[in-house]
Amino acid sequence: MSQQVDPQAIYLGRTDIRIPPLGTGTWAWGDRMFWGYGRNYSQADVEGAFQTSLTSGVNFFDTAEIYGWGRSERLLGQFIVAAGKPVVVATKFMPFPWRLRRKNLIDALRGSLKRLGMERVDLYQVHWPIAPVQIETWMDGMAEAVEAGLTRAVGVSNFSVSQMEQAYSALSRRGLALASNQVGYGLLNRAPERTGLLAACRQMGVTLIAYSPLTQGILTGKYTLENRPPGLRGRRYRSSRLAAIQPLIQLLHHIGEVHDSKTPAQVALNWVICKGAVPIPGAKTARQAQENAGAIGWSLKHDEVAALDEASQLTRW
Ligand SMILES: NC(=O)c1ccc[n+]([C@@H]2O[C@H](COP(=O)([O-])OP(=O)(O)OC[C@H]3O[C@@H](n4cnc5c(N)ncnc54)[C@H](OP(=O)(O)O)[C@@H]3O)[C@@H](O)[C@H]2O)c1
Numbered sequence: 001m002s003q004q005v006d007p008q009a010i011y012l013g014r015t016d017i018r019i020p021p022l023g024t025g026t027w028a029w030g031d032r033m034f035w036g037y038g039r040n041y042s043q044a045d046v047e048g049a050f051q052t053s054l055t056s057g058v059n060f061f062d063t064a065e066i067y068g069w070g071r072s073e074r075l076l077g078q079f080i081v082a083a084g085k086p087v088v089v090a091t092k093f094m095p096f097p098w099r100l101r102r103k104n105l106i107d108a109l110r111g112s113l114k115r116l117g118m119e120r121v122d123l124y125q126v127h128w129p130i131a132p133v134q135i136e137t138w139m140d141g142m143a144e145a146v147e148a149g150l151t152r153a154v155g156v157s158n159f160s161v162s163q164m165e166q167a168y169s170a171l172s173r174r175g176l177a178l179a180s181n182q183v184g185y186g187l188l189n190r191a192p193e194r195t196g197l198l199a200a201c202r203q204m205g206v207t208l209i210a211y212s213p214l215t216q217g218i219l220t221g222k223y224t225l226e227n228r229p230p231g232l233r234g235r236r237y238r239s240s241r242l243a244a245i246q247p248l249i250q251l252l253h254h255i256g257e258v259h260d261s262k263t264p265a266q267v268a269l270n271w272v273i274c275k276g277a278v279p280i281p282g283a284k285t286a287r288q289a290q291e292n293a294g295a296i297g298w299s300l301k302h303d304e305v306a307a308l309d310e311a312s313q314l315t316r317w
Contacts, residue, residue, distance in 0.1 A: 010278070013177060014120075022060075022278065022296050023279075024283050024294055026067060031068040041284045058294070063090070064107060076116060088123070093105050094128065102108060102137050109121075113150065128157065128158045132311055143171065149249070154176060154179060155178070163205075165200075179206065192210075198277065210279045215237075217229060217233070225242055245315055265292060265295070271308050
């Protein structure tokens with residue numbers, strides 16, 4: 001019996017892997033230093049985020065070996081086993097400067113698979129283009145990983161247009177397609193449009209996976225001068241920046257109202273989808289996962305996307 005395909009599902013790059021138009025990011029699952037795991041949210045909370053994502057049709061999860069120093073992969077693997085449902089899993093290889101050979105990539109992937117409790121992942125990504133090892137070396141390692149059946153597809157992350165082209169060519173020589181490039185993208189970070197990366201992805205058939213699409217919670221509108229973001233985010237998003245984004249937040253509210261009371265987060269995520277990218281908002285709780293999943297199944301109109309483009313351009317923050 002063939003498996004039922006969600007009508008909203010899209011292809012990941014030029015692979016045959018189907019993903020929903022939005023995924024769930026899992027950096028916060030187990031990360032104490034930046035996100036404060038174990039202080040204001042727990043394993044039960046992130047398990048709720050996992051289950052609610054799944055029941056809402058969001059079965060694409062992004063993790064990395066470095067998130068919570070392996071804890072994110074372990075938790076995700078544990079939840080997947082308990083759920084017993086098909087999921088699409090993406091994880092990442094960090095090219096630490098002491099990792100110099102392509103065997104290091106295979107070993108790191110085997111470590112990720114062990115923590116995830118899986119025989120292969122769907123997408124394996126090079127987390128950052130870090131020197132000194134050439135991009136070609138890592139892509140050869142990726143090709144070996146595909147040939148060994150350890151990953152179905154290959155992606156990169158934080159790669160510029162030229163670095164992405166290098167990765168693309170190296171994989172082509174091995175008869176493989178580059179599936180994705182995961183970069184920061186959202187209403188408050190439009191670099192992929194300015195640098196031509198978004199256009200290049202479209203042209204090359206590479207999915208742009210958008211990380212921090214809510215600017216780490218800022219675009220939900222919940223953080224204000226009176227309610228500053230906690231922890232390290234408090235330093236990054238100072239008062240002047242929180243004040244500068246208020247007109248944009250107001251517009252997100254206003255546009256959301258005419259779409260059946262969508263929230264600012266849902267409108268901000270739908271804007272990313274309208275641009276042709278796949279946002280992967282991080283969710284720490286079932287409530288957040290539920291809200292983020294409500295960003296799919298409907299679409300902003302052209303004039304609303306244009307109004308948001310303009311408001312984000314005017315935001316000096
Ligand atoms: N490749 C890379 O280099 C890279 C870098 C960064 C992230 N990523 C990936 O991208 C994912 C998402 O990025 P991100 O976590 O940095 O930022 P994000 O998705 O913009 O923001 C996530 C945070 O916003 C808050 N939030 C999310 N949904 C919410 C909702 N509906 N209502 C209220 N608050 C909500 C939560 O924090 P609070 O509740 O504490 O506010 C959550 O942890 C990560 O999990 C990771 O998988 C990749």
